[in-house]
Amino acid sequence: MAIEVGHVFPKRTFVVEPHRVAEYVTALGVPPENGWSPEVGQAVPLGFFMYVTSYGAEDVHDYLDFNLLNTVYGGTDAEFLETVRIGDVLTVAPVVSSLTVKESKGKKLTFAEITCEYINEHGRVAVRERSNTVEKVG
Amino acid sequence: MATFPNPLLVSPEISRLQLAYMTVAMRDPNLVHMEDEYAKLSGLPKVIAHGTFAVSYVGAALSNIVGVNNIRRLKVDLTAPVFPGDTITVQLLDVEQEGGATSATLTAVNQSGVQVARGTAKWLTPDSR
Numbered sequence: 532m533a534i535e536v537g538h539v540f541p542k543r544t545f546v547v548e549p550h551r552v553a554e555y556v557t558a559l560g561v562p563p564e565n566g567w568s569p570e571v572g573q574a575v576p577l578g579f580f581m582y583v584t585s586y587g588a589e590d591v592h593d594y595l596d597f598n599l600l601n602t603v604y605g606g607t608d609a610e611f612l613e614t615v616r617i618g619d620v621l622t623v624a625p626v627v628s629s630l631t632v633k634e635s636k637g638k639k640l641t642f643a644e645i646t647c648e649y650i651n652e653h654g655r656v657a658v659r660e661r662s663n664t665v666e667k668v669g
Numbered sequence: 670m671a672t673f674p675n676p677l678l679v680s681p682e683i684s685r686l687q688l689a690y691m692t693v694a695m696r697d698p699n700l701v702h703m704e705d706e707y708a709k710l711s712g713l714p715k716v717i718a719h720g721t722f723a724v725s726y727v728g729a730a731l732s733n734i735v736g737v738n739n740i741r742r743l744k745v746d747l748t749a750p751v752f753p754g755d756t757i758t759v760q761l762l763d764v765e766q767e768g769g770a771t772s773a774t775l776t777a778v779n780q781s782g783v784q785v786a787r788g789t790a791k792w793l794t795p796d797s798r
Contacts, residue, residue, distance in 0.1 A: 551694075554690070554693075554694035555694055555725075557690055557694075558687050558690035558691035558694050558721075559680075559687070559691075559721075559722065559725050559726070559729075560680070560681040560683070560684070560687050574737045574738055575737075576725070576728060576729060576732065576737065577725075577728030577729075577731070577732060577737060577740060577743055578721060578724050578725030578726075578727075578728040578729065579725075581720070581721055581724050581725070592698065599698065599699045599700070599701065600701070600707070600710055600711050601711065602699070603720075603747075604719070604720035604747060605720075605746065605747060606720070606724070606744070606745050606746035606747050606786075607724055607743075607744070607745055608742075608743075608744040608745075609742065609743050609744070610741065610742050611740055611741055611742065611743070612741075614737075614738050
């Protein structure tokens with residue numbers, strides 16, 4: 532199935548749970564004395580949005596159908612419009628916002644940009660995050 | 670204009686155990702972070718860290734100095750793989766203040782000085798609010 536720009540994935544709503552932030556902080560190996568001790572009400576670390584974009588995003592992986600062996604994460608561009616705190620409820624419906632195919636050194640490179648707008652309980656976009664995934668073939 | 674420490678942050682040495690934690694936490698299906706033999710099929714010498722590590726260390730470095738609530742934009746491009754055993758150092762390159770906002774460019778390098786990520790950021794200048 533061809534990837535279509537504008538494709539919208541199913542909406543999901545989730546709570547920014549302390550244990551999910553704890554898992555993230557533990558994996559990073561950053562000690563809690565840096566202010567990352569995850570408790571309800573604390574501001575969520577910035578990198579968490581790249582991380583949270585991935586969990587529960589199996590449908591995105593399935594839709595892109597990239598060969599994981601040849602796929603790399605390219606980066607992120609995130610706008611922080613409102614502070615998100617642990618315990619907040621967010622809703623997101625990822626969108627395929629861009630698709631670019633390039634040829635380089637005999638390889639076909641497909642760049643897929645996924646945009647996630649995290650909407651808070653007040654109906655406002657709190658974070659807009661664009662991530663890039665690249666598949667190399669050839 | 671405020672002065673900032675440089676480097677902003679030096680990460681812990683990234684371990685394979687951390688990669689395992691991140692794989693489970695992110696539900697990441699890509700074995701390139703877990704199995705050396707699989708990673709070698711991609712032309713890599715061994716497993717690589719998730720991109721989350723470099724992005725998060727840049728975000729943490731910035732948050733530590735300007736406060737997470739002040740940051741309005743963070744763009745990070747990954748430029749080279751990060752391997753277990755690597756230590757990431759985040760440095761501030763240029764800082765420009767205009768009105769109530771400050772913009773900066775950042776770089777993240779490994780222990781050999783190889784750039785693994787580069788970024789730009791914008792934050793509200795606390796003194797101007």
